Amino acid sequence: AQSVAQPEDQVNVAEGNPLTVKCTYSVSGNPYLFWYVQYPNRGLQFLLKYITGDNLVKGSYGFEAEFNKSQTSFHLKKPSALVSDSALYFCAVRDTGRRALTFGSGTRLQVQP
Amino acid sequence: NAGVTQTPKFQVLKTGQSMTLQCAQDMNHNSMYWYRQDPGMGLRLIYYSASEGTTDKGEVPNGYNVSRLNKREFSLRLESAAPSQTSVYFCASSENPAGNYGYTFGSGTRLTVV
Numbered sequence: 343a344q345s346v347a348q349p350e351d352q353v354n355v356a357e358g359n360p361l362t363v364k365c366t367y368s369v370s371g372n373p374y375l376f377w378y379v380q381y382p383n384r385g386l387q388f389l390l391k392y393i394t395g396d397n398l399v400k401g402s403y404g405f406e407a408e409f410n411k412s413q414t415s416f417h418l419k420k421p422s423a424l425v426s427d428s429a430l431y432f433c434a435v436r437d438t439g440r441r442a443l444t445f446g447s448g449t450r451l452q453v454q455p
Numbered sequence: 456n457a458g459v460t461q462t463p464k465f466q467v468l469k470t471g472q473s474m475t476l477q478c479a480q481d482m483n484h485n486s487m488y489w490y491r492q493d494p495g496m497g498l499r500l501i502y503y504s505a506s507e508g509t510t511d512k513g514e515v516p517n518g519y520n521v522s523r524l525n526k527r528e529f530s531l532r533l534e535s536a537a538p539s540q541t542s543v544y545f546c547a548s549s550e551n552p553a554g555n556y557g558y559t560f561g562s563g564t565r566l567t568v569v
Contacts, residue, residue: 351495376557385459385545385560386498393555432497441505441552442488442513445498 344369344437348446355423356454363418363449365433374436375416376443377407379429386432392416403427423453457481461546461561468536468568476531476564478546486549487529488558489513489521491542498545504529505552536568 345368355361367373374393378386390401397409407418416433430450434443462477480487485506490498490513500513502521510521518540520532529548533540543565547558 348497374553374555378558378560383562385562386547386558387560388557391555391557436554441486441511442500442503443554443558444500444514445490447495447497 344373344435344444346433346435346444346446348431348433348449350449351447352450352452354452354454357425358422361420361423361427361451361453363431363433363451365416365418365446367414367416367433367435369435369437371437373416375407375409376434376436377401377405377416377418378432378434378445380432380448381429389418389431423451425453425455427451428453459546459548459559459561461544461564463564464562465565466567468533468566470537470568472536473532473534474536475533476544476546476566477528478530478561479528480546480548480559481527482548482550482559483526484548484550484559485526486552486554487523488547488549489519489529489531490545490547491515492545492563493542501531501544536566538568540566541568542566 376391377389392409400406433446459480488503489501504510504523507526546561
């Protein structure tokens with residue numbers, strides 16, 4: 343079975359500081375990993391993905407994520423947070439043998455001015 | 456604008472009533488999905504359709520039925536609504552079952568069952 347965990351319900355960071363939103367996963371095969379962002383009263387928007395290749399993946403709005411196979415993690419990062427980054431962030435995983443994504447419980451990112 | 460369209464956006468039902476949530480995509484995607492979003496639980500898969508003509512159960516299918524009407528449309532039906540089905544429902548689509556290019560989500564249907 344595939345699963346994903348986001349250990350932090352909320353992350354608070356000051357504007358201009360680096361941010362990290364954590365994600366760990368469990369799959370039986372090779373993982374396909376994704377990050378999505380949800381703004382209030384909106385659907386989820388795709389940020390970035392890891393399928394294969396470089397462990398550091400760059401995505402939209404200056405976000406990046408680092409795939410770490412030994413730690414089964416896929417943490418979302420940004421060097422300098424903006425107030426407009428405040429939103430709900432979801433990590434998702436798909437095992438090679440499955441046909442749909444499994445999402446984490448979400449982490450609310452709050453960036454203070 | 457290309458994307459996934461869900462109707463209605465809001466709905467209030469009484470316990471025992473039935474309703475159908477509609478979803479349509481205009482990106483020529485093969486695969487479509489229904490998720491529900493509940494506080495603290497993230498998104499949970501209800502049903503999915505890997506391709507036109509096929510449907511499969513997800514993590515929480517009880518109390519729901521689906522129809523893949525054609526390649527564009529994938530509807531979710533609640534036959535006898537229960538308060539536990541109060542949630543925000545999202546439809547999504549992807550080019551293929553692998554979803555390697557990510558999913559495109561609709562804006563959601565907020566359903567309250569009283």
